[in-house]
Amino acid sequence: MFKDVLTDFLEIVKDAHVIAYDAAFDMSFINNELLRASYPSTIFDIASRVSCAMELATQKFGLKRKVKLDAACKRYQIDISNRQIHSALLDAQLCAELYFKLIDDSQVPLSRTPQSNKHxxxxxxxxxxxxxxxxxxxxxxxxxxxxxxxxxxxxxxxxxxxxxxxxxxxxxxxxxxxxxxxxxxxxxxxxxxxxxxxxxxxxxxxxxxxxxxxxxx
Incomplete structure (x- = not known):
């Protein structure tokens, strides 16, 4: 359970820059778990900063709608072939790789998301x-x-x-x-x-x- 790893979790995120793909969605779950564990603060108080990779990708691509992690990775030609089933660890690794490309101006994304399957x-x-x-x-x-x-x-x-x-x-x-x-x-x-x-x-x-x-x- 979350409360069993709360101490380890706090050591990792305290004063850290936390990055999530859909930060609003993910942080709501974390804050709910902190509340259930009777912890007095939210993730926004514990971490020094929380960034949303999805918002950054949306701005970078000039889109008006949300962009999925798969699509954002494809724009930067990041290999997502192992993402056949949901995996928190793999998603975190992809998000990290994507984030560093998003903040690197020398990395130019594709103008559109390539299709995986031919029509x-x-x-x-x-x-x-x-x-x-x-x-x-x-x-x-x-x-x-x-x-x-x-x-x-x-x-x-x-x-x-x-x-x-x-x-x-x-x-x-x-x-x-x-x-x-x-x-x-x-x-x-x-x-x-x-x-x-x-x-x-x-x-x-x-x-x-x-x-x-x-x-x-």
Whole structure:
């Protein structure tokens, strides 16, 4: 327990410059443990200074949002291959290496975080064909935004155009203000760029026949 190592802990951090990656988060836990151990002071009183490597990295990279330890290390090409599972000791070592690079003006970080995994190649998807029932002879295309308050409501999505007509190679992306996305279950969905609402792509012929069947009941 923390109180069992409190004396050793105090000897290490007393009047020291404490550096943590997410200092606000980490110090809150330490202060809570000090309180539970009935110690009268906080880490901010014990240490001479507490610095947050994450705040420093955020400023150094010119970001407006928090940056994760992995991403910050990648900017300085620090090896994180051993960080497969959470390890306090490894995280502390990486934080230390990162901090010294952050305060060294001769160390220039990459302009963006390199991707560890290559994006898989996406293939264009053809929208379900419109259906024209013999009874009405009216074209049915129900793949559109279902948000009645959206400008895209009732406006059918249009298929991507050909990149190369001879090879029938299609460009990625739809023609008008829609995009194709994948649901968590792998289902292809139509997403409106205006309101962000997504709907599962529908087979127009099956939809029409089912609607007729329900009406006949």
């Amino acid at each position: 898989r190649e996406t293939k264009p998807i053809i929208l379900p064909k419109a259906f024209k029932p013999k009874k009405t002879n009216e074209t049915v295309q129900v793949n559109f935004c279902k948000n009645s308050e959206c400008a895209n409501f009732g406006v059918p999505a249009k298929n991507p155009v050909y990149k190369n007509y001879k090879t029938r190679e299609l460009k990625r992306g739809l023609v008008n203000d829609y995009k194709l996305t994948l649901a968590k279950d792998g289902t292809n969905q139509l997403t409106c760029k205006f309101c962000g609402q997504s709907t599962t792509l529908v087979h127009n012929r099956c939809f029409t026949l089912e609607a007729d069947r329900v009406k006949a009941i």
